[in-house]
Amino acid sequence: MASSVPVRALVFDAYGTLFDVESISIACEELFPGKGAELSRRWRSKQLEYSWLRTLMGRYVEFETITRDALGTACRQLGLELTPSSAEPLMAGYRKLRMFPEVRDAFSALRMGRKTAILSNGSPGMLNALLEHAGLSFDAVISVDELKTFKPFPATYGLVVKRLGISAGEVGFVSSNFWDIAGATSYGFRTFWINRNGSQPDELGFRPHAVVSRLNEIGQLIS
Amino acid sequence: MASSVPVRALVFDAYGTLFDVESISIACEELFPGKGAELSRRWRSKQLEYSWLRTLMGRYVEFETITRDALGTACRQLGLELTPSSAEPLMAGYRKLRMFPEVRDAFSALRMGRKTAILSNGSPGMLNALLEHAGLSFDAVISVDELKTFKPFPATYGLVVKRLGISAGEVGFVSSNFWDIAGATSYGFRTFWINRNGSQPDELGFRPHAVVSRLNEIGQLIS
Numbered sequence: 001m002a003s004s005v006p007v008r009a010l011v012f013d014a015y016g017t018l019f020d021v022e023s024i025s026i027a028c029e030e031l032f033p034g035k036g037a038e039l040s041r042r043w044r045s046k047q048l049e050y051s052w053l054r055t056l057m058g059r060y061v062e063f064e065t066i067t068r069d070a071l072g073t074a075c076r077q078l079g080l081e082l083t084p085s086s087a088e089p090l091m092a093g094y095r096k097l098r099m100f101p102e103v104r105d106a107f108s109a110l111r112m113g114r115k116t117a118i119l120s121n122g123s124p125g126m127l128n129a130l131l132e133h134a135g136l137s138f139d140a141v142i143s144v145d146e147l148k149t150f151k152p153f154p155a156t157y158g159l160v161v162k163r164l165g166i167s168a169g170e171v172g173f174v175s176s177n178f179w180d181i182a183g184a185t186s187y188g189f190r191t192f193w194i195n196r197n198g199s200q201p202d203e204l205g206f207r208p209h210a211v212v213s214r215l216n217e218i219g220q221l222i223s
Numbered sequence: 224m225a226s227s228v229p230v231r232a233l234v235f236d237a238y239g240t241l242f243d244v245e246s247i248s249i250a251c252e253e254l255f256p257g258k259g260a261e262l263s264r265r266w267r268s269k270q271l272e273y274s275w276l277r278t279l280m281g282r283y284v285e286f287e288t289i290t291r292d293a294l295g296t297a298c299r300q301l302g303l304e305l306t307p308s309s310a311e312p313l314m315a316g317y318r319k320l321r322m323f324p325e326v327r328d329a330f331s332a333l334r335m336g337r338k339t340a341i342l343s344n345g346s347p348g349m350l351n352a353l354l355e356h357a358g359l360s361f362d363a364v365i366s367v368d369e370l371k372t373f374k375p376f377p378a379t380y381g382l383v384v385k386r387l388g389i390s391a392g393e394v395g396f397v398s399s400n401f402w403d404i405a406g407a408t409s410y411g412f413r414t415f416w417i418n419r420n421g422s423q424p425d426e427l428g429f430r431p432h433a434v435v436s437r438l439n440e441i442g443q444l445i446s
Contacts, residue, residue, distance in 0.1 A: 050427060052275045053402050056376050057409050059428055069426035076423040153279050179276050186280050200299040203292035204273060205282055 007172035007190060007222040009115035009164050012138075014122055015097070016044075017176045017194055018215075019130060023098035027090055032080050039074055046070035048179075051121055051150040060148040062123040067094055095129035099136070100196075106215035107136065115139045119160050119173075121150050140164060152183020160189075172222055174215070182206040192218050230395035230413060230445040232338035232387050235361075237345055238320070239267075240399040240417055241438075242353060246321035250313055255303050262297055269293035271402075274344055274373040283371040285346040290317055318352035322359070323419075329439035330359065338362045342383050342396075344373050363387060375406020383412075395445055397438070405429040415441050 015021050021044050028043075029036025047063075047070035054060055071090060075082040107116075117140040120127055124143045131141065140163050144156045151157070161168055168188035175181050176194040182204035185191045193201075193208035194215060201207065210221050238244050244267050251266070252259025270286075270293035277283055294313060298305040330339070340363040343350055347366045354364065363386050367379045374380070384391055391411035398404050399417040405427035408414045416424075416431035417438060424430065433444050 046425070049272075049275075049402075050425070052272075052279060053375060053405070053425075053427055055279060056275060056373075057406050057427070058377055059409055061428070073423060073426050151279075152276060154281055179272075182276070183280050186282055200296060202269075202273070202276075203296050204276055204280070205284070 006170070007114065008166050008170040009117060009139075009160075010110055010172045010174060010218075010222075011117045011119050011142075011160050011164075011189070013173075013175035013177060013180050014118050014120040014127060014130065015177075017174060018099060018103050018118075018136070019097040019134070020100055021097060024090065024093050027093040031086055031090065032078075035078060035080060039078060039080065042074040042077060043067075043071050046073050048177075055150045055153055060150070062145055063121050063150075064091075064123045064126055067091065067126075095126055096133045097130060099134045100215070102214050102216050103134075104136070106218070109216065109219055115164055115166075117142055117160060117164060119151075119156070120144070151180055152186070154183070154187050157184055157187035157189060172218075174218065178202045179204065181208045185209070192221070229393070230337065231389050231393040232340060232362075232383075233333055233395045233397060233441075233445075234340045234342050234365075234383050234387075234412070236396075236398035236400060236403050237341050237343040237350060237353065238400075240397060241322060241326050241341075241359070242320040242357070243323055244320060247313065247316050250316040254309055254313065255301075258301060258303060262301060262303065265297040265300065266290075266294050269296050271400075278373045278376055283373070285368055286344050286373075287314075287346045287349055290314070290349075318349060319356045320353060322357045323438070325437050325439050326357075327359070329437070329441070332439065332442055338387055338389075340365055340383060340387060342374075342379070343367070374403055375409070377406070377410050380407055380410035380412060395441070397441065401425045402427065404431045408432070415444070 012018055022040055025036040025040035028039040047067055050066045050070055116138045118138050119142045121144050123145050127141055127143055142159050142163055144150055147155055160171055171189045173184040173189035174192045178201055181191045181193045185206040191208040193211045195211050196213055235241055245263055248259040248263035251262040270290050273289045273293055339361045341361050342365045344367055346368050350364055350366055365382050365386055367373055370378055383394055394412045396407040396412035397415045401424055404414045404416045408429040414431040416434045418434050419436055
């Protein structure tokens with residue numbers, strides 16, 4: 001693992017990395033008492049699955065639609081009755097996910113003259129709402145939506161290189177999603193896996209350049 | 224749902240459709256008492272996930288490797304210690320999965336002058352071992368391995384059209400994996416979803432032409 005990595009731009013994944021997708025479980029629990037945690041886990045799992053499968057099938061729809069479809073399936077699988085009106089507060093909650101507690105301070109410290117960007121599966125509308133709610137700003141907010149394909153398809157990482165005008169090796173990419181880290185490493189980014197819960201890495205042929213448990217631990221690893 | 228569909232060739236998925244991937248849970252249970260069912264479920268889930276992600280990343284490795292990698296991850300995630308020698312009987316078990324009980328009779332009845340084929344993610348070595356063990360034979364055994372990409376990437380379904388020399392609309396495609404059915408329907412096949420356990424369909428923009436609970440129910444739906 002590299003102890004010091006030259007990084008000209010820091011690029012962050014949004015869902016699960018800066019924003020806690022499990023924080024939606026509170027809204028889920030209000031609607032379906034006793035089922036909030038299970039519903040939010042399954043919702044997230046289906047959301048990812050649908051993004052991968054639709055990219056493979058060449059049948060892109062934007063992340064908002066995928067998120068809504070995944071919610072519907074997750075509820076049906078758990079035997080929970082979701083009406084259009086009960087779906088709305090949950091979908092709205094996805095635009096106001098809780099930011100992880102260390103993000104704001106860590107982010108200020110990490111900037112230090114570097115470019116910063118988000119690269120997310122989220123549609124522009126979802127991302128802008130999320131960032132506005134959190135009061136975070138970036139030099140670039142890049143949604144895969146302009147390519148009509150989701151991560152970890154290589155061209156999605158290519159959007160960063162194109163937009164920021166730097167080479168892949170100069171990008172420090174930060175994600176808590178291991179599959180995203182694998183895709184970004186495969187593309188050629190320097191990668192930092194945020195492993196908040198002691199998860200086991202997946203076996204996809206690529207390892208992160210560094211593993212940390214919080215965003216604020218990245219500063220000491222880059223120069 | 225079409226009640227009568229003209230079908231010139233019947234093409235079957237292998238894993239989960241003709242062969243019971245959960246039958247490996249017996250070998251898992253012998254090795255890790257009390258954990259067999261959970262391990263086999265997670266193993267299968269990781270196997271699919273890795274096949275999708277590696278295709279998206281453009282980092283194909285053959286299904287045997289993916290199956291082995293998925294087994295390793297599933298064990299680590301469950302805190303089970305897998306040694307190289309204990310992995311072997313499990314990997315060997317994947318070449319001798321139990322055939323679903325109705326398959327042999329249903330298959331004879333369904334042939335009726337039609338071409339039959341398998342289209343599978345499995346590597347040729349795995350597929351041939353499986354079919355030999357079961358004593359089943361097909362006009363064509365098609366592995367995605369020749370494309371170095373996994374289902375549901377559209378070109379994988381295109382292998383069938385090319386090999387059998389018929390049009391997509393003349394193919395009746397049979398799978399118990401809903402995501403596979405979605406991919407095949409999107410490609411233009413007539414699709415039959417084998418839903419043995421009353422599963423909820425996924426929301427991927429495509430529905431099967433028919434849903435049955437056993438293979439032998441397909442005969443009355445095709446002409």
